[in-house]
Structure formats: structure tokens, C-alpha cells
Amino acid sequence: MAKRRKGRAINGVLLLDKPYEMSSNHALQAVKRIYFAQKAGHTGALDPLATGMLPICLGEGTKFSQFLLDTDKTYQVTAKLGIRTTTSDADGEVVSEKPVAVSDEQLLVALDSFRGTTKQVPSMYSALKYQGQPLYKYAREGIEVPREARDITVFSLELLRFENDEVELKIHVSKGTYIRTIVDDLGELLGCGAHVADLRRLAVGSYPIERMVTLDHVEALLAEAKEKDISPSTLLDPLLLPMESAVDGMPAVYVDDMSASFLRHGNPVQAYNAPAEGSVQVYIGEDNNDDNAEFIGVGQINDDGLVAPKRIVVI
Numbered sequence: 506m507a508k509r510r511k512g513r514a515i516n517g518v519l520l521l522d523k524p525y526e527m528s529s530n531h532a533l534q535a536v537k538r539i540y541f542a543q544k545a546g547h548t549g550a551l552d553p554l555a556t557g558m559l560p561i562c563l564g565e566g567t568k569f570s571q572f573l574l575d576t577d578k579t580y581q582v583t584a585k586l587g588i589r590t591t592t593s594d595a596d597g598e599v600v601s602e603k604p605v606a607v608s609d610e611q612l613l614v615a616l617d618s619f620r621g622t623t624k625q626v627p628s629m630y631s632a633l634k635y636q637g638q639p640l641y642k643y644a645r646e647g648i649e650v651p652r653e654a655r656d657i658t659v660f661s662l663e664l665l666r667f668e669n670d671e672v673e674l675k676i677h678v679s680k681g682t683y684i685r686t687i688v689d690d691l692g693e694l695l696g697c698g699a700h701v702a703d704l705r706r707l708a709v710g711s712y713p714i715e716r717m718v719t720l721d722h723v724e725a726l727l728a729e730a731k732e733k734d735i736s737p738s739t740l741l742d743p744l745l746l747p748m749e750s751a752v753d754g755m756p757a758v759y760v761d762d763m764s765a766s767f768l769r770h771g772n773p774v775q776a777y778n779a780p781a782e783g784s785v786q787v788y789i790g791e792d793n794n795d796d797n798a799e800f801i802g803v804g805q806i807n808d809d810g811l812v813a814p815k816r817i818v819v820i
Contacts, residue, residue, distance in 0.1 A: 512543040515738070516564035516820070517745030520709075520717040523551050523559040527720075535720055536561045539727050540741060548573035548709065548751075552685075554594055557706030558717055566748035568816040569803065573751050576710035577660065579677045582701055584688045586670040589698030593628055593685035603697045605670045612667055615694045616674075619687055620662050624654040628686050657682040671702070711753055718744055748818070749786060749800040757786040757793060758804070758812055765789045765801055769819070773811035782806050784815060 519540075523532050529550035537545035546567040548560045557580075562570045587605040590597030658679040666673035672691075676684065685701050692699025708714060723741065730737040758776035760768070767774050768787065779785060784805050790798025802817035 510543040512537075512541045513738070514564055514820075515540055515542050515742065515745075516566050516748050516818075517562075517742070518566050518748060518750055519561045519563065519723075519745055520712055521559045521561050521723075522717045522719045523556055523706075524720055525556050526553050528553050529559060532559060532720065533561055536723065537563075539723055539737075541737070546570050549578070551706060552594065552596075552704070554596055554701075555704040555706065557704075558709050558712065558714070559706070560709055560712065560751070562748065562751065563745070564748075565818045565820065566751065568818070569748060569751035572755075572803070573709060575680050577677060577679050578682070578706060578710075579675070579708040580684050581665070581673070581675050581705045581707055582684050582688060583703040584672040584674065584691060584699045585702040586672060586692060586695065586699045587697050588700055589689065589692055590700045592700075593689040594701040594704070597700065601698050605697045607695050607697065609667065611695065612672065613664070615691060616662055616664060618694065619691070620659050622656055622658045625657045625683065625686055625690075626654045627652050627681075628683050628689075655681060659687075672699075675707070677708075712746070712750070716744075716746060747800070752784075752786050752803055755784055755786050755803070756780050757788060759788050759790045759792055759795070759798065760812070762789060768801065768804065768812070768814045769817055771814055773807055773809070773813040775810075776804075776812045779806060779810065779812055781810070785812060787812060787817075 519536055521532060521536060523529065529547050533545055533547045540563060542563045544564050544567050546562050548562060548570045551557065551559055560573055586607065588602050589600045591600055660677040660679070663675040664672070665675055676687070684704060688699050688701050723744070726740040727737050730740050758779045760774060760776050764774040764776070784803055787801050787804045788798040789801055800818065803815045804812040805815045807813045
């Protein structure tokens with residue numbers, strides 16, 4: 506007999522404003538506990554020293570977390586010039602200290618070299634794996650392993666402030682871009698070294714920043730519900746975005762109940778107006794004007810032009 510899962514079968518996405526000095530996993534477990542959720546997962550870890558948007562998927566929403574990992578991100582970062590560290594942030598040991606003699610013009614020229622598509626070698630202090638182990642585990646043992654340079658895209662890079670030895674930037678980047686590496690590379694380009702003094706993630710994909718909530722706020726709502734002797738879900742669940750928000754912007758197709766049943770049993774189906782290729786959102790309903798359309802997951806267009814199940818919701 507299968508073991509019954511502990512917790513609520515609650516589905517959705519919470520846009521958490523991760524606090525400073527808290528690991529992403531700690532934040533995830535706190536949200537899971539507050540919501541008493543059966544399942545939870547985050548979508549791209551933030552370093553403990555970083556703050557900002559950390560989408561946490563609950564329940565069936567965890568099936569779509571990969572799509573958020575693959576989306577672009579926006580950050581605000583303060584770089585400290587003159588000091589290079591092992592981790593490229595304030596947590597690392599100092600590697601070198603050099604005087605800062607950088608002009609406005611030199612900085613602008615250096616920043617321009619990061620815009621567009623370039624190659625980036627991931628930091629040793631990243632979660633990327635080499636022979637089954639995260640790179641940061643090798644780094645903590647003083648072992649450096651080969652890393653392959655990857656294509657990244659900096660869609661926009663805005664200089665917000667340059668005062669003395671601090672440079673504040675707003676950067677919109679593609680998936681897999683390491684801001685710490687950009688700052689370290691900037692310091693080397695300027696000849697003085699640099700590290701991340703402060704980092705905040707402002708956006709993940711098209712998620713609205715105004716829907717981001719702090720852990721303190723969520724915990725306060727839980728305490729309020731207990732004080733009023735009402736179900737915590739009454740106050741907590743309205744904070745959640747629908748799980749299909751994780752695939753916002755993906756083309757949508759609409760199927761009937763019978764086709765939905767086929768998909769849920771692992772079979773491809775035909776869908777009207779399906780694109781020629783790629784992934785699609787799948788709804789039970791007439792079309793995008795159907796207010797009662799029900800999201801049932803993500804499909805993939807196969808070689809026969811049919812919608813094959815990729816990530817299907819089970820409720």
C-alpha cells in the first residue's frame with residue numbers, strides 16, 4: 506500500500522522575496538511548512554548573500570519549475586572594485602587588493618564588452634556538476650576542475666551608480682548567467698579586481714515584482730489565521746499565482762475531455778491550431794476566450810504534428 510503524503514495538495518507558485526543570509530533551500534522548507542504543502546520546489550537557487558525573487562512551486566506546480574530555470578532573469582548588483590575574492594563575493598577569501606584608478610570612460614568601455622552574446626566560464630563556486638559532484642564541493646577542497654565556456658546573453662546592462670570603488674548595475678540576462686563571474690571579469694578587465702558586495706534578483710521571466718512577498722509577511726498571515734481561528738489557507742492561498750504562470754508566453758492549445766484523457770494516459774492527440782514544433786500549454790476548453798478553460802499541463806509537438814504529453818497535471 507502506497508504511503509500517504511503528509512500535507513495539503515496545494516498547487517501554485519509563490520514569489521518569495523528571499524531574505525539575506527538565508528539559503529534557498531531553507532527558504533523553500535519554510536514556505537513548505539507554512540503552507541503545509543505535500544510538495545515544494547524552488548526554481549534556481551540564490552546565494553545566501555543574495556536577496557530577491559525566488560519562485561517557489563507548490564504541489565503539481567513543481568512539474569513546471571524547469572521552465573522557470575530556463576527563463577531570463579534581472580538583477581541589481583553592487584560591485585566592489587579593488588578587491589578580488591575566491592568566491593567573487595563578500596563571503597570569499599581575499600585573493601588580491603589593488604588600488605582603484607578607473608575613469609568613467611574606462612568603466613563604460615569595459616561594461617559595453619559584456620552586452621550581447623558572449624562566452625562565460627562558470628565559477629568554481631557554482632552548483633554545476635562535474636563527474637556527479639557540484640563544482641562548489643571541489644572548490645571548498647581547493648580543487649579546480651575544467652569548465653567549458655558557455656554562451657550567455659546580456660540583454661541589457663544599465664549603469665546606475667559609480668562612486669569611488671563601487672559600481673551599481675542593473676542586468677537582464679539569459680539563463681545560466683553568473684553575475685559573480687561578470688563582476689569578477691569586469692574587475693580583471695579594469696585591472697583592479699572586483700567582487701559582488703550586494704546582489705538582488707529583481708525579476709524571473711515576466712513575473713510581476715508587485716506580487717513578491719516576504720517570508721515575514723507569510724509567517725504573519727499564518728499567525729493571524731491561528732489567532733482568528735480560521736483556516737490558514739484563507740489568508741495564504743490568495744498569495745499564490747496559478748501554476749501555469751510558470752509557462753507564461755508558451756503557445757496554448759485547447760482539447761476536449763476525451764483528448765485530455767488520452768494525454769493523461771501518455772498518448773499524443775491532435776489539437777486545433779497547434780504550432781508546427783516546440784512545447785505548448787494544454788487546456789481543456791474551446792479557445793483562449795473560454796473563461797472556464799482548465800490547464801492540464803505542457804505538451805510537445807511530435808514528428809507527426811500531434812501534441813504528446815510532457816508534463817501533465819494529476820489532480
